[in-house]
Amino acid sequence: MSSPISAARQTVYLNGCFLPLAEAKISVMDRGFLFGDGVYEVIPVFGHKLLRGDAHLRRLQHSLDRISLQNPMSDSDWMQLFARVLEKNPGENRAIYLQISRGVYPSRDLTVKSGYPATIFMMVLPVKEIDLALLAKGIKAITIEDFRWDACDIKSTSLVASVMLRQQATRAKVEDAVLVKHGYVTEGTASNLFLVDGNTLITPPTGHQLLSGITREIILDLATENNIPVIQRPVSQQALYHADEIWLASSTREIAPVVKLDDQLISKGAAGPMWQRMMGWYQLQKQAGR
Ligand SMILES: Cc1ncc(COP(=O)(O)O)c(C=O)c1O
Incomplete structure (x- = not known):
């Protein structure tokens, strides 16, 4: 059995890269930071299986549609990415935390503009086994x-x-x-x-x-x-x-x-x-x- 992941040894995903948690940095101009302009999901994983991964992706799409933010990936790409981030953070009871914000604009402005890529962040949370x-x-x-x-x-x-x-x-x-x-x-x-x-x-x-x-x-x-x-x-x-x-x-x-x-x-x-x-x-x- 693999040992549980600790925060210090976490490998997270940020905008196309896998890196240690402590090295994952975003701009202070990120709209997620400035406005909370983003959505997230928490997907439980038992053993190597996502519990209702498809339903979580459906709800993610709903949240993105509601804030008019284009889904940056297809469901199959998300699933592949989930598998990779789980592989890098072994454990038994885990949950994938996925956050997508509307990205970084050059100025602080509520108006939504096109041409700025979303910020995608993912980490694996250790989940305490239910007693x-x-x-x-x-x-x-x-x-x-x-x-x-x-x-x-x-x-x-x-x-x-x-x-x-x-x-x-x-x-x-x-x-x-x-x-x-x-x-x-x-x-x-x-x-x-x-x-x-x-x-x-x-x-x-x-x-x-x-x-x-x-x-x-x-x-x-x-x-x-x-x-x-x-x-x-x-x-x-x-x-x-x-x-x-x-x-x-x-x-x-x-x-x-x-x-x-x-x-x-x-x-x-x-x-x-x-x-x-x-x-x-x-x-x-x-x-x-x-
Ligand atoms: C406000 C709110 N309602 C309900 C839930 C339960 O959702 P789920 O069963 O998908 O975890 C959550 C989960 O975080 C929540 O934040």
């Missing part, structure tokens, strides 16, 4: 008003609102926040939300208020395959407190059960039975690399 026993203890969260913009379907590098929201959760000494807009739940600070009502799985529908998570997509597929009824509908804040279970799901966190929300225990303060089943299916999916 199922620890995860089953669950996490605490608070509800916070979601003050982000009306374009949360874009996986944008402009993340200052998310940083502020997470900071609010940290100050409240909880792991995460469930975001609520006009009385209805959108998602977590970097995850999608599910609730369990009896035998039914409920999640807010995709749209401009939340990111269409790939883990969310996997969970919905697994529920369907296993005959669990699924409803995608708006979820009121009040519905949260009556839920049998609440989960927050993302590529790096997988599926975290929320066992305390605000001052209220959820599923008696422990991971619920539906979570146990879904985690089992999810682990099999990971091993199969589908």
Whole structure:
């Protein structure tokens, strides 16, 4: 088994070159740096298999289309590049971080112009192996008003609102926040939300208020395959407190059960039975690399 990658030994990809992380430099005039004018993806890799690499590339294309930035590569070129960057950073549990910004302009100007190549950066993040026993203890969260913009379907590098929201959760000494807009739940600070009502799985529908998570997509597929009824509908804040279970799901966190929300225990303060089943299916999916 290969040893995990450490930051010091990281080989990253920047604009056509592979180089040590410490030597990867971009211009201060990069629009990603000046404006957060870029998009990104985080693609989990188990063993040597990307988990739903095709879905991540589909979402990347969606984000690029939404900000009118041309995709600098074809899907097959991306896949080849992913394979090369993974080869240079061996390990078992990893994730590819890919960021594309609108590149470097000679002056600081919001206006978009043609003729400037995008900045492409890629690194491999070591991902901690999920400790199922620890995860089953669950996490605490608070509800916070979601003050982000009306374009949360874009996986944008402009993340200052998310940083502020997470900071609010940290100050409240909880792991995460469930975001609520006009009385209805959108998602977590970097995850999608599910609730369990009896035998039914409920999640807010995709749209401009939340990111269409790939883990969310996997969970919905697994529920369907296993005959669990699924409803995608708006979820009121009040519905949260009556839920049998609440989960927050993302590529790096997988599926975290929320066992305390605000001052209220959820599923008696422990991971619920539906979570146990879904985690089992999810682990099999990971091993199969589908
Ligand atoms: C705002 C937001 N929602 C949802 C997710 C979950 O997406 P995925 O399952 O593709 O990791 C993320 C992941 O980072 C996120 O940042």
